[in-house]
Amino acid sequence: MLKIGIVGCGAIASLICKALETERVKKAEVISLYDTNYQKSSELARKTNSESYETLEGFLNSNIDLVVECASVNAVQDVATKSLNSDKDVIIMSVGALVDKELFIKLRDLAEENNKKVYVPSGAIAGIDAIKAGSLGHIEKVELITTKPVFGLVNALLKNGMTEEEISEIQEKGEPTVVFDGTVFDAISKFPQNINVSVVLSLASKVPANVKIVADPTLSTNKHEIYVKGSIGTIKTCVENNPCKDNPKTSALAAYSVILLIKDLSEPLRIGT
Numbered sequence: 330m331l332k333i334g335i336v337g338c339g340a341i342a343s344l345i346c347k348a349l350e351t352e353r354v355k356k357a358e359v360i361s362l363y364d365t366n367y368q369k370s371s372e373l374a375r376k377t378n379s380e381s382y383e384t385l386e387g388f389l390n391s392n393i394d395l396v397v398e399c400a401s402v403n404a405v406q407d408v409a410t411k412s413l414n415s416d417k418d419v420i421i422m423s424v425g426a427l428v429d430k431e432l433f434i435k436l437r438d439l440a441e442e443n444n445k446k447v448y449v450p451s452g453a454i455a456g457i458d459a460i461k462a463g464s465l466g467h468i469e470k471v472e473l474i475t476t477k478p479v480f481g482l483v484n485a486l487l488k489n490g491m492t493e494e495e496i497s498e499i500q501e502k503g504e505p506t507v508v509f510d511g512t513v514f515d516a517i518s519k520f521p522q523n524i525n526v527s528v529v530l531s532l533a534s535k536v537p538a539n540v541k542i543v544a545d546p547t548l549s550t551n552k553h554e555i556y557v558k559g560s561i562g563t564i565k566t567c568v569e570n571n572p573c574k575d576n577p578k579t580s581a582l583a584a585y586s587v588i589l590l591i592k593d594l595s596e597p598l599r600i601g602t
């Protein structure tokens with residue numbers, strides 16, 4: 330059995346716990362949980378057959394093989410470094426943290442020194458397998474258009490200086506409105522809970538993506554459209570994701586992608602790139 334510990338007990342963690350309790354994933358189990366909010370980890374631990382810890386250190390001292398980070402961009406440096414130094418492999422969901430080249434190199438080198446692995450799931454987008462393979466050739470253009478319902482973007486828009494009145498105007502206008510157009514670096518720094526996918530895309534293609542974020546009051550899904558042009562030709566993908574019940578900013582596919590990665594890591598046969 331692959332023994333899993335999860336950091337961050339929100340929407341993705343709940344779906345991982347649920348899936349690993351079913352017959353769909355037979356060779357992996359969640360045994361340890363940690364969240365800065367102990368009540369959250371304790372609640373999830375009660376619903377599953379696992380233990381919650383009050384400190385990250387206590388969590389890392391438990392008998393886990395693999396840490397799944399699904400907490401926040403700010404958590405990644407500490408969680409991933411300490412996990413690798415505690416002889417654990419680590420899956421990173423808050424991939425936005427890896428836009429920091431220094432951190433990316435530090436974690437890669439640490440994993441190599443400790444003979445451990447860092448995994449980045451495809452998350453809520455489609456086509457990463459093809460884009461990764463295509464990046465062995467030359468890629469000249471990478472674009473992402475993410476369209477989300479206004480309520481999924483509200484917190485970030487307020488933090489970025491938009492007023493409540495301006496957000497209400499978008500809602501009342503009833504039309505898609507571009508709320509960001511720029512580089513992957515600016516996108517993840519302004520929308521850290523909405524656009525981790527742009528960093529997955531950039532890492533897979535090895536080209537910093539141009540990102541557009543659209544707020545659409547008529548939409549109930551999280552839509553991600555990708556356009557990649559290179560020596561292999563062009564790749565266009567579009568997913569219209571149903572959001573997670575517990576966190577509408579997050580798409581269910583993001584949770585499924587990490588569940589599938591855990592399944593692949595625990596089983597002898599793996600399909601796809």
Ligand SMILES: NC(=O)C1=CN([C@@H]2O[C@H](COP(=O)(O)OP(=O)(O)OC[C@H]3O[C@@H](n4cnc5c(N)ncnc54)[C@H](OP(=O)(O)O)[C@@H]3O)[C@@H](O)[C@H]2O)C=CC1
Pocket residue numbers: 336337338339340341342363364365366369398399400401402403404422423424451452453454521522523525526529575576578579580583
């Ligand atoms: N790669 C991808 O495609 C995708 C990535 N994501 C990212 O994955 C992560 C998890 O998503 P989701 O489950 O929806 O998020 P949730 O907000 O539902 O859950 C995250 C949980 O982690 C807790 N937390 C925050 N910081 C820390 C920390 N330093 N240590 C321990 N716990 C912490 C939060 O507590 P509190 O609420 O108190 O802050 C919360 O309970 C997010 O960073 C999200 O942006 C999401 C979708 C797609």
Ligand SMILES: O=C([O-])CC(=O)C(=O)O
Pocket residue numbers: 452453521522523524525526527551570578579580581583
């Ligand atoms: O789940 C999604 O649709 C994308 C997301 O929030 C992210 O990449 O941070």
